[in-house]
Amino acid sequence: MIQKLEMLIALAREQHFGRAAESIGVTQPSLSTGIKQLEAQLGVKLVLRGSRFGGLTPEGQRALVWARQIVGDARRLREEMRFSREGLSGHVRIAVIPTALTWASRLTSGFGAAHPNVNFTVLSRTSADILTMLENFDIDAGISYLDNEPLGHVSSAFLYRENYAVICRPDHPLAGRGPLGWGDLEGVALCLLTPDMQNRRIINRAFMEAGVVPVARLESNSTVVLATQVEQAGLVTVLPDHLAAFLVAGRELVMVPVEMATPGPAVGLIAPWQEPHTPVIEALLAEAGRVAEV
Structure with missing residues (x-):
C-alpha cells in the first residue's frame, strides 16, 4: 500500500505517467498497474485517464492528502527505528x-x-x-x-x-560612498536576481518605496553570475550583506552597505x-x- 501511495504522490507531482515512473525508479507499466490496484483497493477512481494523464478526480485529490500523511508517517517510523539502532x-x-x-x-x-x-x-x-x-x-x-x-x-x-549591500568595482562612483539609500541607485545599471526570486521581489518593494525604478541590465537566478557581471561588465548588484561579503572575497570588488529603514526579512x-x-x-x-x- 505504501508504495502505491508513493506512486500517487509522484503522479500528482509530475502530472505525467512517464516522468512520475522515472522519478521513483519504476517502469511506466508498473506505475499504471500500481495506480489501478490502489483504485481497486479503495473502490474509487483516482485518476482521469485519456490518451494522457488528465488530472486527479475529486476522490483522487482527497486520497492524495491521506497519501502524503501516511507516507510521511511511514518515513518517520523508519527514521525512529533507525535512530534506535544507529x-x-x-x-x-x-x-x-x-x-x-x-x-x-x-x-x-x-x-x-x-x-x-x-x-x-x-x-x-x-x-x-x-x-x-x-x-x-x-x-x-x-x-x-x-x-x-x-x-x-x-x-x-x-x-x-537580511541586511543588504551593494557590490561594485572599486572604480565605480558608488565605491567611495558611505552607507547608501535605495534612492542612490536611481539610474544605476544593475544586475539582479530574476523576478521569480523572493529576494528580488523584496528589493523591488524597497525600490518602489523609495520612488525608484531599478534599471536591470541583466537578470539571473545565479548569484555567481551577478558577481561576475559586476566584475567583468561594471554593473552593480544588491544582495544580502553576508552573501556579498563572501562573493567579494578575493575579487577586485567592494561592498557598500545599504541603509535599512526597518528590520530586514x-x-x-x-x-x-x-x-x-x-x-x-x-x-x-x-x-x-x-x-x-x-
Whole structure:
C-alpha cells in the first residue's frame, strides 16, 4: 500500500505517467498497474485517464492528502527505528533560497561535524519551489523566508534577518560612498536576481518605496553570475550583506552597505510540521537555533 501511495504522490507531482515512473525508479507499466490496484483497493477512481494523464478526480485529490500523511508517517517510523539502532544517521535533503546558501553551509558543516553519519544534499531553489518540494516529500527541510509569503503548516527555526549591500568595482562612483539609500541607485545599471526570486521581489518593494525604478541590465537566478557581471561588465548588484561579503572575497570588488529603514526579512529553517519530528530533523532544528545565536 505504501508504495502505491508513493506512486500517487509522484503522479500528482509530475502530472505525467512517464516522468512520475522515472522519478521513483519504476517502469511506466508498473506505475499504471500500481495506480489501478490502489483504485481497486479503495473502490474509487483516482485518476482521469485519456490518451494522457488528465488530472486527479475529486476522490483522487482527497486520497492524495491521506497519501502524503501516511507516507510521511511511514518515513518517520523508519527514521525512529533507525535512530534506535544507529543513532543520528541518514541522508537529509535541503532546498535553499540562493541568497541563503552561505548559511546552509554553516548549518550543515556544524551539524555534520557533530553527527558524521548524517549526509546532506543541498539544492538551490526559489521559495515557492521549496514549499512545493516539502509538500511532495522531495526534500526533508528548506531554508527560506519566514514572513514574506504563506508557509502553510510547517515547523521553523529562525536563522537571521537580511541586511543588504551593494557590490561594485572599486572604480565605480558608488565605491567611495558611505552607507547608501535605495534612492542612490536611481539610474544605476544593475544586475539582479530574476523576478521569480523572493529576494528580488523584496528589493523591488524597497525600490518602489523609495520612488525608484531599478534599471536591470541583466537578470539571473545565479548569484555567481551577478558577481561576475559586476566584475567583468561594471554593473552593480544588491544582495544580502553576508552573501556579498563572501562573493567579494578575493575579487577586485567592494561592498557598500545599504541603509535599512526597518528590520530586514527573517530567514530560517523550515520542515513539515510533524508530531513528533524525526530525530534528525529535530536535531537539525535545534542546530539552526544554535547557529542563529552564534
